Amino acid sequence: MFMKYLNRIFVAFSAFVAMMACSGNADEKTPEHDYDVPEGVLRIFADKERIAADGTDKVTFTVAFGSSDVSEMPGMTISVEKDGRKTDLAEGVNVFTATQPGEYVFTAAYDYGGVHRSDNAVKVTAERSGGQLSSGYRQMMIAMQFTSTGCVNCPILSEAIRNIQQNHPERIIPIAFHMDYDVADPMTLSINEKFYRKVSDRNDYSIGLPMFAFNFRKSSQHIINEYAKIESELQMESELYPPVCGVSLETSYDESSRKVQIKAGFKSDVSADYRYHIFLVEDGVEYPQMGDDTGNYVHNNVLRHVCSDNVLGVKIEKGTLLEPGKEYLVERSVTLDEGWDSSKIRVVAAMLCSSDGGETYYSNNANECPLGGSSDYLYENE
Numbered sequence: 001m002f003m004k005y006l007n008r009i010f011v012a013f014s015a016f017v018a019m020m021a022c023s024g025n026a027d028e029k030t031p032e033h034d035y036d037v038p039e040g041v042l043r044i045f046a047d048k049e050r051i052a053a054d055g056t057d058k059v060t061f062t063v064a065f066g067s068s069d070v071s072e073m074p075g076m077t078i079s080v081e082k083d084g085r086k087t088d089l090a091e092g093v094n095v096f097t098a099t100q101p102g103e104y105v106f107t108a109a110y111d112y113g114g115v116h117r118s119d120n121a122v123k124v125t126a127e128r129s130g131g132q133l134s135s136g137y138r139q140m141m142i143a144m145q146f147t148s149t150g151c152v153n154c155p156i157l158s159e160a161i162r163n164i165q166q167n168h169p170e171r172i173i174p175i176a177f178h179m180d181y182d183v184a185d186p187m188t189l190s191i192n193e194k195f196y197r198k199v200s201d202r203n204d205y206s207i208g209l210p211m212f213a214f215n216f217r218k219s220s221q222h223i224i225n226e227y228a229k230i231e232s233e234l235q236m237e238s239e240l241y242p243p244v245c246g247v248s249l250e251t252s253y254d255e256s257s258r259k260v261q262i263k264a265g266f267k268s269d270v271s272a273d274y275r276y277h278i279f280l281v282e283d284g285v286e287y288p289q290m291g292d293d294t295g296n297y298v299h300n301n302v303l304r305h306v307c308s309d310n311v312l313g314v315k316i317e318k319g320t321l322l323e324p325g326k327e328y329l330v331e332r333s334v335t336l337d338e339g340w341d342s343s344k345i346r347v348v349a350a351m352l353c354s355s356d357g358g359e360t361y362y363s364n365n366a367n368e369c370p371l372g373g374s375s376d377y378l379y380e381n382e
Contacts, residue, residue: 055272148181275313
């Protein structure tokens, strides 16, 4: 326990040293720009006022802090608001693409000796593309539960997720990313911490559990285990990022070899660059849990396998954009570990797109099916 605490201090200190080595005086380390901005003032500019809502046409922002261009600097974050809902682009990202028509409002913040906020906002209108379809896909969101058997408050988040599933049926697909937390968790995968880092709002390199996020996206608010926050975030995701793509699944399972064959289908309403993730999750895993006195706690939605070691997923069609309305198929195979109960395994596929020119990718839609089963494309009118 003591060595683990020392290791956390060392990691945090190393990160701090690296950050200091890459920072310094803003006037010395950042390029200049062509705008007239008073020193000490943060201001945001856009290179265009209109883009096509096709997932590829992009607007590029310049964020000026006095005479310095901090557009891609660590600590710079651009916020985007649409229809009263607000979210952030990834830190240091200064490009934006849209798949939904409408008016988007952008502001900026820069953390340098304190948080500076832009004294202005810029508006960009995304217009419907001529080749864009409207298939009416039903959206399934990836509900990311970061948990551990050593976390006393994690069962509260599990209960909140169950309640969300009951009150919003067929809207979320929970996946439990187990992590070592004071004790070794036997359900931990090495990639789980990478997913945690992708969506965490902690900047001190420590692990705080439980934590919740949707669709591989950093939440607009820190969510531990609060039902109301999860429900609010679900509503925001559906309004800001409605589905423009669909996912189908077909699987087969050979009991003798324990091999799973997976065929995933992907369709899009817009021409865009997509990636995918395929997960295997297991329900009904009995193992002791801190915060539970029964001794036979049941863990559900346990992530057992990820078909990629990249948290950004795998490109669906390398080197080209997806053609609207065309189906793209990928096939993967996985051999189940002996300790997994094949009758309780589910296959989950997620289709990821980018809203910042390919810097980061988020799930726009997903689907799931039991092992050996299938699930066709989902539509709202079904």
